[in-house]
Amino acid sequence: MRNLKLVLAYDGTDYCxxxxxxxxxxxxxxLASAIxxxxxxxxxxxxxxxxxxxxxxxxxxxxxxxxxxxxxxNLVLALNHILPPSIRVLEATEVPPDFHARKSAxxxxxxxxxxxxPVCPPFLxxxxxxxxxxxxxxxxxAAACLIEGExxxxxxxxxxxxxxxxxxxxxxxxxxxxIFSSRWRREGDEFxxxxxxxxxxxxxxRNLVGTYALxxxxxxxxxxxxxxxxxADRSAAGRTAPASGLYLVTVDYETSVSPAPPENNNxx
Amino acid sequence: MRNLKLVLAYDGTDYCxxxxxxxxxxxxxxLASAIxxxxxxxxxxxxxxxxxxxxxxxxxxxxxxxxxxxxxxNLVLALNHILPPSIRVLEATEVPPDFHARKSAxxxxxxxxxxxxPVCPPFLxxxxxxxxxxxxxxxxxAAACLIEGExxxxxxxxxxxxxxxxxxxxxxxxxxxxIFSSRWRREGDEFxxxxxxxxxxxxxxRNLVGTYALxxxxxxxxxxxxxxxxxADRSAAGRTAPASGLYLVTVDYETSVSPAPPENNNxx
Numbered sequence: 001m002r003n004l005k006l007v008l009a010y011d012g013t014d015y016c017x018x019x020x021x022x023x024x025x026x027x028x029x030x031l032a033s034a035i036x037x038x039x040x041x042x043x044x045x046x047x048x049x050x051x052x053x054x055x056x057x058x059x060x061x062x063x064x065x066x067x068x069x070x071x072x073x074n075l076v077l078a079l080n081h082i083l084p085p086s087i088r089v090l091e092a093t094e095v096p097p098d099f100h101a102r103k104s105a106x107x108x109x110x111x112x113x114x115x116x117x118p119v120c121p122p123f124l125x126x127x128x129x130x131x132x133x134x135x136x137x138x139x140x141x142a143a144a145c146l147i148e149g150e151x152x153x154x155x156x157x158x159x160x161x162x163x164x165x166x167x168x169x170x171x172x173x174x175x176x177x178x179i180f181s182s183r184w185r186r187e188g189d190e191f192x193x194x195x196x197x198x199x200x201x202x203x204x205x206r207n208l209v210g211t212y213a214l215x216x217x218x219x220x221x222x223x224x225x226x227x228x229x230x231x232a233d234r235s236a237a238g239r240t241a242p243a244s245g246l247y248l249v250t251v252d253y254e255t256s257v258s259p260a261p262p263e264n265n266n267x268x
Numbered sequence: 269m270r271n272l273k274l275v276l277a278y279d280g281t282d283y284c285x286x287x288x289x290x291x292x293x294x295x296x297x298x299l300a301s302a303i304x305x306x307x308x309x310x311x312x313x314x315x316x317x318x319x320x321x322x323x324x325x326x327x328x329x330x331x332x333x334x335x336x337x338x339x340x341x342n343l344v345l346a347l348n349h350i351l352p353p354s355i356r357v358l359e360a361t362e363v364p365p366d367f368h369a370r371k372s373a374x375x376x377x378x379x380x381x382x383x384x385x386p387v388c389p390p391f392l393x394x395x396x397x398x399x400x401x402x403x404x405x406x407x408x409x410a411a412a413c414l415i416e417g418e419x420x421x422x423x424x425x426x427x428x429x430x431x432x433x434x435x436x437x438x439x440x441x442x443x444x445x446x447i448f449s450s451r452w453r454r455e456g457d458e459f460x461x462x463x464x465x466x467x468x469x470x471x472x473x474r475n476l477v478g479t480y481a482l483x484x485x486x487x488x489x490x491x492x493x494x495x496x497x498x499x500a501d502r503s504a505a506g507r508t509a510p511a512s513g514l515y516l517v518t519v520d521y522e523t524s525v526s527p528a529p530p531e532n533n534n535x536x
Contacts, residue, residue: 085388088389119358
């Protein structure tokens with residue numbers, strides 16, 4: 001058996017999310033079906049973590065074991081030929097047998113795009129959160145780093161049974177995660193949030209962004225971020241920001257983590 | 269009765285085109301239904317011309333007569349509130365009673381985007397023609413201006429009954445049109461074609477691009493463009509390029525035509 005690692009980009013708008021579900025289009029299901037058509041083997045690729053319905057990826061990672069001898073490089077062309085244009089394989093590499101896309105992950109980077117102009121261009125509607133209301137960038141900038149370091153993120157975890165199994169940290173029953181970097185930046189008509197950590201709870205990035213929106217418009221102060229963390233109570237934080245703005249940018253497997261993802265991923 | 273003019277942008281991917289059709293989603297139908305919900309009046313807005321299924325617009329123009337006294341500026345917000353995010357009203361203005369979006373049009377500008385990288389990013393798949401094969405830019409550049417001026421464009425007109433009624437030129441039964449400018453440009457991984465003329469036959473821009481693709485890859489020479497025009501025979505030209513790359517950029521109603529559209533429309 002060979003162990004293969006794929007790097008994937010996808011437009012999540014028309015899918016129920018990463019995970020296979022009955023009677024729904026999923027990224028995992030489309031990928032499994034393409035691998036099956038290509039090799040005749042029945043495999044379920046494991047992702048670095050689930051992404052929810054409507055969430056996108058610039059660099060999701062999946063791994064699976066296979067008997068087929070097809071060279072890894074050919075797999076990129078062959079799978080892209082079968083997959084819908086909304087899912088692309090960017091890289092395929094053969095990896096050691098103990099590599100597992102979720103269990104071996106050491107860090108992940110997510111990006112969240114907010115479009116601030118008065119009318120959201122129809123070509124961006126699937127790819128941003130349209131939020132045309134006042135948001136003070138300097139306040140967001142100041143509040144960003146307050147979540148860096150190791151914290152209990154219970155206030156930002158979805159209150160649902162999924163939260164315990166969604167992302168593989170060292171201890172799946174703890175809500176403690178380490179954030180390596182958390183930054184807001186401005187680009188044209190957009191505010192972009194980028195966060196890198198050793199793991200994320202279900203809805204965590206979208207709940208952080210929903211809370212930052214309250215801070216940016218002045219409903220909360222930037223210092224409230226620390227109080228919300230300390231409360232360890234979902235109701236202390238803001239609402240869940242829409243899925244359309246969220247991108248899984250990179251998954252890191254090295255011991256040395258590079259918090260800033262390559263710029264050429266920016267507009268993929 | 270008041271006469272109103274709207275400027276619209278839309279993502280045409282999920283529509284059967286501009287024109288109302290039974291049991292299909294159309295831009296015209298969505299707009300008519302939004303105007304109806306807002307005003308209670310049953311109007312069918314007239315477009316500057318039809319766009320086909322999958323074709324986009326950055327500045328389509330529509331006009332319609334209405335009794336409602338709603339201020340034109342409020343119409344933008346109100347219609348955008350009702351319309352799906354894939355259709356946006358950019359401007360609404362009251363115009364003289366004799367203004368008609370199609371009959372008053374003096375020039376139109378179309379753009380066509382070709383993505384040339386080996387893997388098409390999933391976020392561009394709806395908005396470009398993915399053509400990862402060799403294309404010589406300098407040859408396209410040289411061939412572009414050969415269609416400028418007044419020509420019979422029969423070689424580039426769809427061979428179907430629609431061609432006679434699709435676009436309102438001075439004489440609807442002639443295939444003669446005047447092209448004010450025709451240019452190729454390079455931007456990153458894309459080649460973009462932009463053409464401005466007093467009218468376009470059905471499929472004309474996509475047939476021009478399909479023919480330019482044959483010239484760019486060397487199957488035809490740039491000089492063949494003049495021979496294809498002279499042939500006045502659809503079979504002399506190349507295939508119809510996919511709808512996904514095509515954008516109606518602007519419609520001009522002034523006597524003085526500005527062939528270069530404003531740059532801020534570029535990424536709308």
